[in-house]
Amino acid sequence: xxxxxxxxxxxxxxxxxxxxxxxxxxxxxxxxxxxxxxxxxxxxxxxxxxxxxxxxxxxxxxxxxxxxxxxxxxxxxxxxxxxxxxxxxxxxxxxxxxxxxxxxxxxxxxxxxxxxxxxxxxxxxxxxxxxxxxxxxxxxxxxxxxxxxxxxxxxxxxxxxxxxxxxxxxxxxxxxxxxxxxxxxxxxxxxxxx
Amino acid sequence: xxxxxxxxxxxxxxxxxxxxxxxxxxxxxxxxxxxxxxxxxxxxxxxxxxxxxxxxxxxxxxxxxxxxxxxxxxxxxxxxxxxxxxxxxxxxxx
Numbered sequence: 001x002x003x004x005x006x007x008x009x010x011x012x013x014x015x016x017x018x019x020x021x022x023x024x025x026x027x028x029x030x031x032x033x034x035x036x037x038x039x040x041x042x043x044x045x046x047x048x049x050x051x052x053x054x055x056x057x058x059x060x061x062x063x064x065x066x067x068x069x070x071x072x073x074x075x076x077x078x079x080x081x082x083x084x085x086x087x088x089x090x091x092x093x094x095x096x097x098x099x100x101x102x103x104x105x106x107x108x109x110x111x112x113x114x115x116x117x118x119x120x121x122x123x124x125x126x127x128x129x130x131x132x133x134x135x136x137x138x139x140x141x142x143x144x145x146x147x148x149x150x151x152x153x154x155x156x157x158x159x160x161x162x163x164x165x166x167x168x169x170x171x172x173x174x175x176x177x178x179x180x181x182x183x184x185x186x187x188x189x190x191x192x193x194x
Numbered sequence: 195x196x197x198x199x200x201x202x203x204x205x206x207x208x209x210x211x212x213x214x215x216x217x218x219x220x221x222x223x224x225x226x227x228x229x230x231x232x233x234x235x236x237x238x239x240x241x242x243x244x245x246x247x248x249x250x251x252x253x254x255x256x257x258x259x260x261x262x263x264x265x266x267x268x269x270x271x272x273x274x275x276x277x278x279x280x281x282x283x284x285x286x287x288x
Binding site: 074132164 | 212216217220221223224241242246248249253255256258262263264265266268270
């Protein structure tokens, strides 16, 4: 029974990997349009979608304890960020996939072991990289979601995009926090509500 | 079976031979993003240093997001729902 389950898990993982791979290859890597994480409009879109997501979080006051609300907010922030990437990058797809997997596992009420990429550790590049460089590349690959087995150039590309996206996430969330912290009086005229 | 697939994944890119030039190009692009290195103003930064600083930078960004999520969760828990959210929405969509 255990072997059947692990076989099914493996099948499912392979199918999922195939889907990701096909989706990735259908896009010509040379003409991949990039998200401009620095633009104001991108940040505004992100902030709006984040607010929507946070509103949904608040609707369940049953998750009143601090840890789970922190988790939900963090996950919402990452999910909205990943969606903003529009499936163009590996890290964004990995974030969405892992969140989905967790949700399914929780819904089905049995804990599936998280299948990470470490089952078959592979060196990123077979040639000419010093062990120091390989070690640091390995560290980096663990920090960028979904990039444990990608080639070195892809890893650098993903990291470049990921950093720009993270910076935007920080900008947007900082602005949001400041909005909620300092109750803006004059501009918005919200004092009449309380 | 999956090893065959993942091997072919590596070779299915533009070319299986990744040139040094491509790599130094990508490394220098990464270099531009990292404030640590950008502000230091030296042109010669080793790839190993770039990778190390990249890791550090990503970790610090993760920490910032964690910290912001924490603050948001505190703030949203204590602020009155309607007025705060109405204010946010109004200012974000205007």
